[in-house]
Amino acid sequence: MPNQTIHGFISENQNELLEQWTNTLKKLSDQESYQLTDQVYKNICKDYIEILLSSSTETIAEEQVSELALRAVQIGLSLKFLATGLSEFWKHLYKEMNDGTLTDQESTELIWQIESFFNPINTEILNQYSISWEKTVSLQKIALQELSAPLIPVFEHITVMPLVGTIDTERAKRIMENLLNGVVKHRSQVVLIDITGVPVVDTMVAHHIIQASEAVRLVGAKCLLAGIRPEIAQTIVNLGIDLSQIITKNTLQKGIQTALEMTNRKIVSLGE
Structure with a gap:
C-alpha cells in the first residue's frame, strides 16, 4: 500500500x-x-x-x-x-x-x-x-469592544468616559449604550467625555458626541466634553461644527473641577 x-x-x-x-x-x-x-x-x-x-x-x-x-x-x-x-x-x-x-x-x-x-x-x-x-x-x-468605551465613576454622581483611538459608527453605538446604561447604573448627574486620546475629530465624530450629549440630557444628566486640544478646536471651527450646547474644557482636570461645581462641590486645599 x-x-x-x-x-x-x-x-x-x-x-x-x-x-x-x-x-x-x-x-x-x-x-x-x-x-x-x-x-x-x-x-x-x-x-x-x-x-x-x-x-x-x-x-x-x-x-x-x-x-x-x-x-x-x-x-x-x-x-x-x-x-x-x-x-x-x-x-x-x-x-x-x-x-x-x-x-x-x-x-x-x-x-x-x-x-x-x-x-x-x-x-x-x-x-x-x-x-x-x-x-x-x-x-x-x-x-477591545469591552474596553473601547468604559464609563468610570470618579466621584459620587460624576462619571468619566475616556476615549482613545478612532471613533467609527460601530464604536459610537457602544459609546451611546455604555453612556446611557452607566448614567442610570451610577445615578450620574454629570458625565465627562474625555477625547484627549482621540486623534481626529471630524464631522462624523462630532455628530456622535452631540448625539451622546443629547441622549445623556434626556435621561436626566449633564454632559461635559474634556480634552479639546488647540488643533481639535481649530478643526471644529473650520468644519463649522456647533458644540455650543455642550460644556467644553481643554483638560480632564478642569472638566472634573467644573463637574464638582455643577454638583455643588469643589476642591479645596487643606492648611498644614
Whole structure:
C-alpha cells in the first residue's frame, strides 16, 4: 500500500526528518524575521510527525491537528509561513525517498503517492489554522469592544468616559449604550467625555458626541466634553461644527473641577 510505505519510511527515519524539517522552518523563519527559539520549531515539527504517523487513509488525527494549528496561531506564525513549511516538508521527504535509482515513471509515481498522503493532512491543518485565527480575532475584537468605551465613576454622581483611538459608527453605538446604561447604573448627574486620546475629530465624530450629549440630557444628566486640544478646536471651527450646547474644557482636570461645581462641590486645599 503506497500510504503504508510512506508511513513506514517516516516512522523509521523520524529523528532524521525531525532535524531536517526543524532546520527548514528555521531557514524560513529567518526570511520572515520571527523571533522564536529553536525548541519552538522543533516542537512544531515533532507534533507534525506525530500527526503524520497517527493519521491513516481514512482518518486524520483531528485533535492533534487542532492543537498544532492553535499553537501556530498563538505564537504568531502567518498562514503563508505555515503553508510554505508544510509544502517544504513533503518535498524533503521525496528527496529522502528517491535514492537516485528510480525511473522517471517511478519518480512521478512517488511524487503522486507522497502528495496524496500529505495533501489531506496539510489541508486540514491550514483549515484548522483559519478557524483558530478567526476565533482568536473574534475574541480579541470582543475584548477591545469591552474596553473601547468604559464609563468610570470618579466621584459620587460624576462619571468619566475616556476615549482613545478612532471613533467609527460601530464604536459610537457602544459609546451611546455604555453612556446611557452607566448614567442610570451610577445615578450620574454629570458625565465627562474625555477625547484627549482621540486623534481626529471630524464631522462624523462630532455628530456622535452631540448625539451622546443629547441622549445623556434626556435621561436626566449633564454632559461635559474634556480634552479639546488647540488643533481639535481649530478643526471644529473650520468644519463649522456647533458644540455650543455642550460644556467644553481643554483638560480632564478642569472638566472634573467644573463637574464638582455643577454638583455643588469643589476642591479645596487643606492648611498644614
